[in-house]
Amino acid sequence: MLLWSLMLVVFGLTTGEFVVAGILPDVAGSLGVPVPAAGLLVTAYAAGMIVGGPVVTVLTARWSRRALVAGLVGVAVAANAWSAVAPDYGSLLAGRFAAGLVVATFFAVAVTTAVETAPEGGQASAVARLTVGMNLGMVLGTPLGTLVGHAVGWRASFGMVAVLVAVALPLAVRSVPGRAAPGAGSAGLRVFADRGVLAAIALTVLGNVGVVMVFSFIAPLVTEVAGFPAGAVPVLLLVYGAGAVLGNFAGGWLADRALLPSVVGLLGALTAVLALGWTVGAHRVSAPVLVFVLGLLAFAVIPGMQTRVVTAARTAPTLAVAVNASGFQVAAAFAGWLGGGVIDAGDGPRALYPAGAVLTAAGLVLAVVVLLRDRRPAGRAPAAERDAVAEEV
Known part of the structure; x- marks a missing residue:
C-alpha cells in the first residue's frame, strides 16, 4: 500500500508537469499571449522544482513525514486547482511555479521512504516501482490530460490533475511513517561536504543530460530524420514509454545485485546506442527500435542513481535526493538549450545523437571513477573519510 500510494501521487504530479506541453496553443489563445510566452509555464514549473528542492526540504526537515506529505501534496492540489481557474497569464505562471515548488521534496521523501522500508537487497527495485508512476504520468496521464483539455478546455486539464493528486492524498498520508526523515534542519547541509554525495548527484546530472x-x-528526430509523419509522434512516444517501464524494473533488479557496476554498464550501453543513432535513427524500420531502447536504457539507470544518492547521504538522504531532483531539472533545462545550439550549428537534429553520446560518455567516466574509488582498500581512504567513519562509530 505504501509504494502504491506514493506511486499514485508521483503519477499525478508527473501528469501535471508534462500536460502543459499538449495544451500550450489552447492556453496561449485563451489568455491572449504568444505560444513562446505560454512555453514559460514549463520553465516556471521547472524553476519551482529547482528552488523548492533544497529550500523547502531544509525548512520542513523537522516535520514528521506524515505531516510533510500532507502539506506538500496539499500545496500541489491547491496550485493545480488555482491553475485551473487562474484569471490571467501572470496568475497561471505563479500557479505553475507553486505547483513545481513542492515536487522535488515530495519525490525525495518518497524515494527515501521506499528505500528505508524495502527489504535488504530490494532498495533499488522499490525505487523502480515508485518511478513507474513517473512513466505512467508521461505515457498515459499526459495524453489523457491533453485529450481532456482539447475536449473540455485547457482549464479542465489542470482540474483533472488536482483531482488525481487529491484522491491519492489520504492514501499517502495514511501509509507513510510518522517519524521525521534523517538530517534535520540546516545541519543536514553538512552532507554536501561529503565528496561521495556530490559525486552521486553529479553522476545523475552528467549521466542523464x-x-x-x-x-x-524527439519530434523532429522522428519526423525530419527518420521520415515519419507528425501523426506518428504520439505512437513513438508510447514506444519510448513502454521501454521506460521495462527499463525501470530491469534497472532496479540489476542495481539490487550490483549497484555501481550496473550503472557503469547501463551508461556504457546508452553511450553506444546514442552513437548508433546517427545511422539507425535515419531509417523508418530501425528508428522505432532505437526509440524503444533509448527509453529502456534512459530509465534503467535511474533506480541505481537514486539509490546511490540515498546510500551515500546516510545522514541527510531526503535533502540529498531533493537536491538531486533539482539538479536533474537544471540538467533538463541545459539539455534543451544545448540541443537547440547543436541543431542550429548546421547539421540539424541528427547531430543530437553523437552529441548525446559524448555527454553520456562523460557520465560514464564519472561512474567508473566512483566505482574505482569505492573499491579502493579502506586503509587508503583519505584522512577526512577515515575521520567521518570514526565519528559515525
Missing part, C-alpha cells in the same frame, strides 16, 4: 537532450527533440 545527453539522453534528455535527445528526448527533448
Whole structure:
C-alpha cells in the first residue's frame, strides 16, 4: 500500500508537469499571449522544482513525514486547482511555479521512504516501482490530460490533475511513517561536504543530460530524420514509454545485485546506442527500435542513481535526493538549450545523437571513477573519510 500510494501521487504530479506541453496553443489563445510566452509555464514549473528542492526540504526537515506529505501534496492540489481557474497569464505562471515548488521534496521523501522500508537487497527495485508512476504520468496521464483539455478546455486539464493528486492524498498520508526523515534542519547541509554525495548527484546530472537532450527533440528526430509523419509522434512516444517501464524494473533488479557496476554498464550501453543513432535513427524500420531502447536504457539507470544518492547521504538522504531532483531539472533545462545550439550549428537534429553520446560518455567516466574509488582498500581512504567513519562509530 505504501509504494502504491506514493506511486499514485508521483503519477499525478508527473501528469501535471508534462500536460502543459499538449495544451500550450489552447492556453496561449485563451489568455491572449504568444505560444513562446505560454512555453514559460514549463520553465516556471521547472524553476519551482529547482528552488523548492533544497529550500523547502531544509525548512520542513523537522516535520514528521506524515505531516510533510500532507502539506506538500496539499500545496500541489491547491496550485493545480488555482491553475485551473487562474484569471490571467501572470496568475497561471505563479500557479505553475507553486505547483513545481513542492515536487522535488515530495519525490525525495518518497524515494527515501521506499528505500528505508524495502527489504535488504530490494532498495533499488522499490525505487523502480515508485518511478513507474513517473512513466505512467508521461505515457498515459499526459495524453489523457491533453485529450481532456482539447475536449473540455485547457482549464479542465489542470482540474483533472488536482483531482488525481487529491484522491491519492489520504492514501499517502495514511501509509507513510510518522517519524521525521534523517538530517534535520540546516545541519543536514553538512552532507554536501561529503565528496561521495556530490559525486552521486553529479553522476545523475552528467549521466542523464545527453539522453534528455535527445528526448527533448524527439519530434523532429522522428519526423525530419527518420521520415515519419507528425501523426506518428504520439505512437513513438508510447514506444519510448513502454521501454521506460521495462527499463525501470530491469534497472532496479540489476542495481539490487550490483549497484555501481550496473550503472557503469547501463551508461556504457546508452553511450553506444546514442552513437548508433546517427545511422539507425535515419531509417523508418530501425528508428522505432532505437526509440524503444533509448527509453529502456534512459530509465534503467535511474533506480541505481537514486539509490546511490540515498546510500551515500546516510545522514541527510531526503535533502540529498531533493537536491538531486533539482539538479536533474537544471540538467533538463541545459539539455534543451544545448540541443537547440547543436541543431542550429548546421547539421540539424541528427547531430543530437553523437552529441548525446559524448555527454553520456562523460557520465560514464564519472561512474567508473566512483566505482574505482569505492573499491579502493579502506586503509587508503583519505584522512577526512577515515575521520567521518570514526565519528559515525
